[in-house]
Amino acid sequence: MVRVVRVIVAVSLTIAACWSAASASLAQSGDSGSSKTAGETDQQKSSQGQEDTTEEKLPPARRRYMGRTIAQTMSHRGAGWLIRDSRDQEERPREALRALQLKPGMTVCDMGCGNGFWTLLMSEKVGDDGKVLAVDIQPEMLSLLRARCKEAKVTNVKPVLGGLADPHLDDESVDLLLMVDVYHEFSYPKIMLQNIRKALKDDGVIALLEYRAEDPRVPILPLHKMSRKQILREYEANGYKLVRQYTKLPWQHLMFFGKDPDWKPEDAKQP
Ligand SMILES: C[S@@+](CC[C@H](N)C(=O)[O-])C[C@H]1O[C@@H](n2cnc3c(N)ncnc32)[C@H](O)[C@@H]1O
Numbered sequence: 001m002v003r004v005v006r007v008i009v010a011v012s013l014t015i016a017a018c019w020s021a022a023s024a025s026l027a028q029s030g031d032s033g034s035s036k037t038a039g040e041t042d043q044q045k046s047s048q049g050q051e052d053t054t055e056e057k058l059p060p061a062r063r064r065y066m067g068r069t070i071a072q073t074m075s076h077r078g079a080g081w082l083i084r085d086s087r088d089q090e091e092r093p094r095e096a097l098r099a100l101q102l103k104p105g106m107t108v109c110d111m112g113c114g115n116g117f118w119t120l121l122m123s124e125k126v127g128d129d130g131k132v133l134a135v136d137i138q139p140e141m142l143s144l145l146r147a148r149c150k151e152a153k154v155t156n157v158k159p160v161l162g163g164l165a166d167p168h169l170d171d172e173s174v175d176l177l178l179m180v181d182v183y184h185e186f187s188y189p190k191i192m193l194q195n196i197r198k199a200l201k202d203d204g205v206i207a208l209l210e211y212r213a214e215d216p217r218v219p220i221l222p223l224h225k226m227s228r229k230q231i232l233r234e235y236e237a238n239g240y241k242l243v244r245q246y247t248k249l250p251w252q253h254l255m256f257f258g259k260d261p262d263w264k265p266e267d268a269k270q271p
Pocket of ligand 1: 073074082111112113114115116117118135136137138141162163164165167179180181182185186187192
């Protein structure tokens with residue numbers, strides 16, 4: 001028992017240290033205390049010289065949504081944590097991958113792909129006839145992803161530089177869109193959910209993985225966790241319904257959402 005407690009404390013400290021490192025980098029980049037994130041800073045830099053009127057017309061980034069405080073974007077400076085050795089044991093991603101039920105030939109999206117931990121897993125499953133659209137708002141994350149794809153000789157991945165509120169995906173093009181530990185960072189959750197809805201095929205689904213807020217043993221900072229109740233509140237308000245779920249992962253919720261055919265945009269309860 002004492003040993004188990006020691007392990008949990010050690011993991012918590014490591015993860016807390018990782019997030020503080022990311023936050024420290026944000027503070028260094030001048031973002032502390034504002035609602036901006038490293039992602040926004042990078043996105044703004046990357047769009048210099050390219051007119052992105054859609055982004056310019058956006059209202060100020062949100063700090064809260066439907067009673068939840070939105071987390072800061074994890075900086076690319078902490079990317080090493082995403083491919084830590086212990087991740088396999090802590091999150092059992094291969095078990096989650098099986099639950100996604102991917103098939104060869106599918107077009108899937110890894111939204112908020114970071115350096116591609118999940119992109120590479122999915123690329124194997126959809127095969128040469130399929131495609132993984134790997135979207136992130138930090139160009140540095142996409143560079144890390146490209147390097148990992150090159151090393152693994154993977155050719156069915158298309159990196160996409162997303163906007164804060166627009167993933168830049170074609171309409172009705174995606175069979176399954178995966179979001180691992182990213183949705184709670186969206187500074188425009190409602191607009192993103194609308195744009196993702198457009199990008200999904202009629203029978204397309206979102207596979208959402210978020211650390212469980214209900215479970216105090218999950219050693220992740222509270223701002224980076226979500227409860228099942230909060231997830232359902234936000235997704236149902238934006239035109240999705242829960243179609244299935246997988247409840248056996250050690251740390252995360254895995255919930256699948258399809259388009260609710262009865263929902264109309266005017267039903268959206270919050271701006
Ligand atoms: C905590 S990391 C998770 C990375 C990856 N999903 C994984 O599990 O290894 C969150 C990632 O989401 C990205 N992100 C945040 N907001 C985003 C948005 N609006 N669109 C696309 N990516 C976003 C961040 O840049 C960051 O790379």
